[in-house]
Amino acid sequence: MAWTVDEQLALTACEAVAAIQAGKLRATDYTATLLARAAALASLNALTALNMEGALKAARRIDALSPDAKARLPLAGLPVVVKDNINTAELQTSGGTPALAGFKPNHNAPSVQRLLDAGAVLLGKTNMHELACGITSTNFAAPGPVRNPYDPGLIPGGSSGGNAVAVAARIAPAGLGTDTSGSNRIPAALTGCVGFRPSVGNGGAERRYHDPDAVLPLSHTRDTVGPITRTVADAALLDAVITGESALPSIALAGLRIGLPVPLWDDLDPAVEAVARAAQHTLEATGVTFVELDMPDLLPLNEQTSPITAHETLDDIRAWLVANHAPVQTVEELALSIASPDVREIFEAILADPFARYYHAALTVWRPRLQQLYATTFSSQRLDALLFPTTCIAATPLDEIRGSSVVSVNGRVLDTMLAYLRNTDPAANAGLPGLSVPAGRTADGLPVGIEFDGPLGSDRQLLAIGSACEQVVGALAPPTI
Template sequence: MTDDFSRRDILTSSVAVAASATFPSLGVVRSAMAQPIPSSAAEIVAAIRAKKITATAVTKAAIERAEQLKDLNAFIFLNKDGALATAAEIDEGRTGPLAGLPIVIKDNINTADMPTSGGTPALHNAQPRSNSPSFDRLFKAGAIIIGKTNLHELAFGITSSNLSPFAGPVKNPYDKTRIPGGSSGGTAATIAAGIVTCGLGTDTGGSTRIPAALTGTVGLRPSVGNGGAQRRYNDANMVVPISHTRDTVGPMGRTVADVALLDSVITGTPMATAEALRGKRFGVPAAFWGGLDRDVENVVKAARQKLEGAGAVFVEIDIVGLFEQNAKVSFPVALHEPIADIPAYLKASEIEGITLADIAAKIASPDVKGAFGAITADAFGAAYQDAITVQRPALQKMYEDCFRDNNLDGLLFPTTIAPAPLIDAVKGSGEMSINGGPPVPTFDTMIRNTDPGSNAGIPGLSLFAGMTPGGLPVGLEIDGPVGSDVKLLGLGLSIEAVLGTAPPPKI
């Protein structure tokens, strides 16, 4: 079976026909109405609203595509009956800004009508009593939930090599021997594989942006700041947590426009529009551009040249001591806050009879079990208050000073320093090599450029930069000050217009 979306045939419930040139950007299918089904989120909604296609036909096509590609291990729960029931409601007249749009939801985000497992055995059949607010807004807007997607167990990792018996490692559609990134790897894989155009992930240290980079898709980490009004999405105690300081739900999509559409519905604000690139100032942090895999370096340098040709201005900067400062925040926060946050989540979600100790005891992935050993021993308890009250504010000031002193519209850098590494089906996350060098930890290596902005609470957007000679996608990230999410999306729209979108994988 081929996945060249501009030529392939996709089965619907009634017929299989060749893709129409009406929507050449991605694959299309035909419903029983003999009308093309586009794969752009906005086009799908518009076509259903105009009654050119039916929500049922779109939904059946997405479900069948998911079943055809089940070997990707992208889903934990496929919502066939629920999705078709919602589609029928849309076809019978239910309206909304997303009416009929198939999407997926990461399986650590609460859904009242589907289990929320967090990808871990102790929560496999856990059933929250209510939807998370971000998901609820999409559902009420008419989105059709195809299913809950696989993830790195408990979101504690960046490979999505989940060794829980009901999950399994998620595979990258561009090379099934490689990771799709994580922890939102299932959502990214479904989008890259053409099952849906968009969906929800979560991001603590890079979990929407890393998988976006490794699958040629787009991922937004919204502003978190210091919480309160600075937090763009508020899903407190409605997502299986790592850290209330760092966690956020984030939209993911094939294009920036797909992500901007979900962001607009979740926030109830106007959708971002393109920002002219000419004269925009992008900081290029030396530390973020150093130590790159050669193929990634060639791709991002070529992307930078194209953007310079479009009028973008690049400013060489050096945020001295940023990685060292980040290390004073990262683990002390992420490996201490779960001690209180997980019990708070279980209580708020009305999940009874399960404790933090139960979850820790049943963890299946060795890398995650190791992390929970540090959590249950509270290995970072003594460092936590200093990390929150002193070190994190110092990290935030580094970013604030950088943006202000250099008059920057954003920071631009490779999302990850290497393309997708091979799946580690033994540990869940092991080691990798850069340019043939000695083995280095996969987690630390792949999270290097995304983690500091996460700890500072600033927004970040990863989008497609280009392909390596070996056919693997490379991501480029834009970070901005707290509250600049709409501007980042607008810049992303213009950058994507210059760099293009990823070619479809040949599965």
């Protein structure tokens, strides 16, 4: 059959793979359509590199396979985008910063390699908040700030903003981003996508995705790669390929017990709260039991863990530069050419390292207490998951002069990063899995996300819960571009 452009753009990742495996859609045609879409929407600044020749060459290889060979590839012909801080040998890994522009590591990150081995096509690398040190993706380096496809005058969230925009704008059906404090889930929420942060725990066997020295880092304790997609089923597909796990468990919403952490429902923008509460009530009508949780220690404990990332960044970036034979070998050299004013300020603080004296207690005292709070809450209340709005506010105006450094929340001017990270940061600090799914749109048409957090290692169950939720809450209409 002949597919129109609109029909191809509407395909989810699962639908696209099924069509290619069945011989109904040529991978080459699909890839060409998305490459053209990327070029047409270049003003969104979602991509830092487009793999024109390489993507078409990979797609032709898929088309040349026999039907049986295609059926054995779970991602046969699926174009994907990869955040520009995740190692790819074919395209640059710049971290969105000038000192690393054009730098190609000599190997793919293991998570990327597993996607490619499964038949995925690398479409391009995505723009981001410079060096992942922010949540707006207002990058002052080329190609410029990432723009929200629902309103190009607004931020898309970050730091994986380019991934979310590429997926939301139908440039790609799926992508890999990274999440340290909320960098996958925040942009997913602000652009109507699904953002998944897999379990990290204390590292080692508890870490779901293993990408050592293959991601330009912020914190080895907290960093992880994760999918950004348009549906939970698509996120589950990428997760299964990366981990080798099987189909999602069967989940019935009726009978689930889900906690509502009061500190993460407090002081929300009314427009966001209205959408999130409507989603909660929809789930309640299916038989989900919601349990209010006071958790007064949640945010204070989380604040005590903040020195972990601030202290680890210096040594972790240095180790990545050396391990990957980058064109600059010290953080001091890297920092000299930082383009974004807010990131320059952060790196001035990182280089001074005022957090060193607090690091040991944050890692060995406060983080374990935060983890114990979560474990005790899940156990004592017999909870399957927690639920709350992914962010306190929807997308806010993009500031190309100051870099979107402050926002207004209920009449109060707050630091943008702290305002957006409030709800996503605690579970990330504790190493738990988190999944942001679209809940609806505000009266102004802006996407709102709700997040499900689960116990450590409950990733597939959490994805199954999110998928069941998605079926009753409904999908968002795509942006009009």
